[in-house]
Amino acid sequence: MIRKIQILVGLLLFTLIIGSSDVTAQIRTRSDFSYTKLTDGTKVLKVKVFTKQGPVFNYINNGNIQFLTSNDTAEIDLGTLQTDEDGKVALYIDKGYVIPMDETGNMHFMFRYDGNDSCQETDDELDVLDLNINYELVMDEDSLYFVNAALTDALGNPVIDEEVFIRVKRLYSYLPIESTISDEEGNVSVQFPSDLPGDSLGNLQISVIVKESGQYGTVEAIVISDWGIPVDYSEHEVGRALWAKAGPLWMLIAIYIVIFGAWSQFCVALYFLFKMRNAKS
Amino acid sequence: METKKSTDLFLRLRPHMEKPSKDWYVLFLTCALLLSWGFYAFYRQFTDGHGITGMRDNVVWGVYIVNFIYLLGLSYAGALISAIFHLARIEWGKPFIRILELFSFICLIIGPIYILLCIGKLDRLLYLFMYPRLQSPITWDIIAIMTDLVFCTVYLYMTFIKDIAKMSIASETMNMSNWRKKLYKIMAFGFTGTKQQISYLDKAMDIMASIIIPTVIVAYSLLAWLFGMNLRPGWNSTIFAPYFVLTAAFSGVALLIILLWISRNLFKIKDIFTDKYFYILGYGLLLLSFIFGYFTFSEYITTWYNTQHATSTLLDKVQDFDQYGYMYLATWIFATALPIIFIGFPWFRKPKTIVFTAVFVLLALYMNRYLIMVPVLETPYLTIVNPDPAYYNYIPTWVEYALSAAGIAAAVMLFMLLTKFVPILPLEEMKEGKRKIKIFGITLETHEK
Numbered sequence: 001m002i003r004k005i006q007i008l009v010g011l012l013l014f015t016l017i018i019g020s021s022d023v024t025a026q027i028r029t030r031s032d033f034s035y036t037k038l039t040d041g042t043k044v045l046k047v048k049v050f051t052k053q054g055p056v057f058n059y060i061n062n063g064n065i066q067f068l069t070s071n072d073t074a075e076i077d078l079g080t081l082q083t084d085e086d087g088k089v090a091l092y093i094d095k096g097y098v099i100p101m102d103e104t105g106n107m108h109f110m111f112r113y114d115g116n117d118s119c120q121e122t123d124d125e126l127d128v129l130d131l132n133i134n135y136e137l138v139m140d141e142d143s144l145y146f147v148n149a150a151l152t153d154a155l156g157n158p159v160i161d162e163e164v165f166i167r168v169k170r171l172y173s174y175l176p177i178e179s180t181i182s183d184e185e186g187n188v189s190v191q192f193p194s195d196l197p198g199d200s201l202g203n204l205q206i207s208v209i210v211k212e213s214g215q216y217g218t219v220e221a222i223v224i225s226d227w228g229i230p231v232d233y234s235e236h237e238v239g240r241a242l243w244a245k246a247g248p249l250w251m252l253i254a255i256y257i258v259i260f261g262a263w264s265q266f267c268v269a270l271y272f273l274f275k276m277r278n279a280k281s
Numbered sequence: 282m283e284t285k286k287s288t289d290l291f292l293r294l295r296p297h298m299e300k301p302s303k304d305w306y307v308l309f310l311t312c313a314l315l316l317s318w319g320f321y322a323f324y325r326q327f328t329d330g331h332g333i334t335g336m337r338d339n340v341v342w343g344v345y346i347v348n349f350i351y352l353l354g355l356s357y358a359g360a361l362i363s364a365i366f367h368l369a370r371i372e373w374g375k376p377f378i379r380i381l382e383l384f385s386f387i388c389l390i391i392g393p394i395y396i397l398l399c400i401g402k403l404d405r406l407l408y409l410f411m412y413p414r415l416q417s418p419i420t421w422d423i424i425a426i427m428t429d430l431v432f433c434t435v436y437l438y439m440t441f442i443k444d445i446a447k448m449s450i451a452s453e454t455m456n457m458s459n460w461r462k463k464l465y466k467i468m469a470f471g472f473t474g475t476k477q478q479i480s481y482l483d484k485a486m487d488i489m490a491s492i493i494i495p496t497v498i499v500a501y502s503l504l505a506w507l508f509g510m511n512l513r514p515g516w517n518s519t520i521f522a523p524y525f526v527l528t529a530a531f532s533g534v535a536l537l538i539i540l541l542w543i544s545r546n547l548f549k550i551k552d553i554f555t556d557k558y559f560y561i562l563g564y565g566l567l568l569l570s571f572i573f574g575y576f577t578f579s580e581y582i583t584t585w586y587n588t589q590h591a592t593s594t595l596l597d598k599v600q601d602f603d604q605y606g607y608m609y610l611a612t613w614i615f616a617t618a619l620p621i622i623f624i625g626f627p628w629f630r631k632p633k634t635i636v637f638t639a640v641f642v643l644l645a646l647y648m649n650r651y652l653i654m655v656p657v658l659e660t661p662y663l664t665i666v667n668p669d670p671a672y673y674n675y676i677p678t679w680v681e682y683a684l685s686a687a688g689i690a691a692a693v694m695l696f697m698l699l700t701k702f703v704p705i706l707p708l709e710e711m712k713e714g715k716r717k718i719k720i721f722g723i724t725l726e727t728h729e730k
């Protein structure tokens with residue numbers, strides 16, 4: 001009897017534990033946190049929060065993300081924003097807003113998400129050094145184009161051994177031109193092609209970018225140059241052709257002759273059919 | 282007008298037209314069930330979208346387009362052979378000319394439905410007519426199919442008139458509903474069998490037959506050019522149009538053999554569709570299999586010597602036994618080896634083996650169309666980047682199987698209904714045999730007027 005009661009109580013406890021764990025379970029929240037510095041000096045902190053159940057990713061929308069930085073003594077609130085339907089949010093920090101740095105020029109950023117009924121809270125932080133890209137577009141005596149850039153940190157020291165990508169904005173994405181490593185003076189120089197089609201004035205949007213660096217995050221400088229070949233994008237009146245609105249004349253004539261020929265014969269056949277009906281006797 | 286032979290034939294076919302057998306109803310009900318399954322599949326496809334089929338971004342055409350091409354090929358073959366027989370006054374072919382015309386008409390009705398099933402946005406179909414580009418092969422094809430549908434329907438009706446007029450008179454003494462008697466009277470179109478009427482009707486049929494021949498060749502060539510004018514590896518071929526016309530004729534003869542076999546057993550007309558017909562049509566099938574083999578070999582060998590990456594990838598896919606290799610091999614065996622073995626060698630040559638071969642030829646030519654469509658769409662010039670295997674491997678779903686089965690069921694049902702409405706044999710065209718002719722060394726008695 002005692003044995004049976006023990007089993008019964010054991011089963012009851014097991015059911016309660018399993019049942020209660022199901023009710024209160026919160027899924028672990030995952031996040032991506034990144035830093036980007038734009039051409040005009042604006043700093044962008046991007047956060048993406050999501051959960052993963054099996055192979056499926058669920059993005060948390062309307063989640064409150066608090067952005068923070070810190071100095072030696074305290075945390076500084078940069079603002080709280082809500083995530084969109086893709087679980088993303090971005091905080092733009094104006095160039096004029098001074099971010100506290102330590103003696104090495106290091107900036108400290110954090111974000112916090114308090115979670116909700118189904119998702120756990122999460123946070124993350126990152127340390128980045130400020131990086132400046134000073135670019136210069138040069139045409140040498142042989143009429144060759146070069147993109148020169150100098151990388152310096154917040155204290156004005158050259159940034160060495162960082163990979164710099166030179167690329168050009170096209171209709172949908174960027175066309176990579178070349179990537180190179182900054183030398184011991186923080187300089188890079190890349191020869192730029194002279195045969196790229198530009199807009200109607202020959203303008204090209206050239207991007208000099210350090211991508212997802214461990215120390216500096218993403219820093220991009222965009223410059224407009226007139227090194228492209230001007231292209232006339234206005235629509236011209238195209239004559240008759242396979243690809244034009246109106247096809248080749250010979251083709252249309254041939255098609256109409258065939259259609260008319262076949263259907264006229266068909267009409268003649270119908271004419272005989274009706275003559276047959278009228279010739280009953 | 283009446284002859285002993287045609288009256289005798291009519292009396293033999295009359296019971297079926299009055300009250301079909303129980304087997305007829307069982308088969309009709311089975312087909313109706315299959316058709317209902319197809320309607321349910323269509324409802325699901327309409328409400329759930331094309332995601333319920335195996336078609337995806339890359340393989341945008343699957344079994345539906347294969348059905349469409351296949352059925353149109355059968356239809357064009359039927360119309361072509363029938364029109365040639367009529368114009369050339371080939372009297373010995375008259376007994377099976379009605380069957381040719383029937384399956385030509387039925388396939389032309391059902392085939393285009395499959396192209397509509399491929400279209401995701403049916404509401405935009407009207408744009409094809411509102412904003413046609415006359416230099417586009419799609420516009421040519423639409424014009425050709427619609428023209429052909431009208432011509433074949435009218436031609437089929439013309440071939441019916443003499444027998445319908447006979448039925449209109451005979452129905453007065455037959456056990457059938459009044460609406461049917463009235464319909465016979467209307468469809469007889471005032472035909473009473475006078476010499477002048479026969480002359481006018483023959484003229485009308487001659488004209489229709491003479492325009493149907495070029496129309497079906499042009500129409501099926503246009504369908505082939507839809508693919509041949511495309512730069513895709515496997516489609517961009519100069520021989521596609523004659524290749525399509527040839528395969529259409531090949532499948533048409535195969536289907537004719539099968540239908541002759543079914544009709545002669547179902548309607549008990551072994552004395553009309555004698556063994557000799559099977560031997561003659563079997564030789565025709567053998568001849569076409571040689572030409573088909575030659576065309577297919579020519580197409581593959583020239584493609585094989587092309588060293589373009591995309592072309593090589595396509596050929597590898599088609600010949601790989603983990604992908605389409607078995608289908609490719611089966612196509613060759615069924616369409617070329619079997620006719621040589623079972624028709625070419627006199628030891629195996631029997632009506633049953635000829636019918637058996639025809640069944641496999643039909644199957645082979647369906648697989649041939651499948652190999653022309655699906656592996657090509659799975660091998661685009663640009664790499665498919667989507668990791669989901671459904672995007673680069675086409676596998677038909679139950680919806681496509683259901684709608685394909687429904688198409689076959691609908692064709693069988695239409696054939697059954699039409700042969701209940703008009704005699705399976707063109708009775709008025711078949712009169713007492715007067716002349717004997719030799720075809721492929723086989724002596725046949727013609728049914729001459």
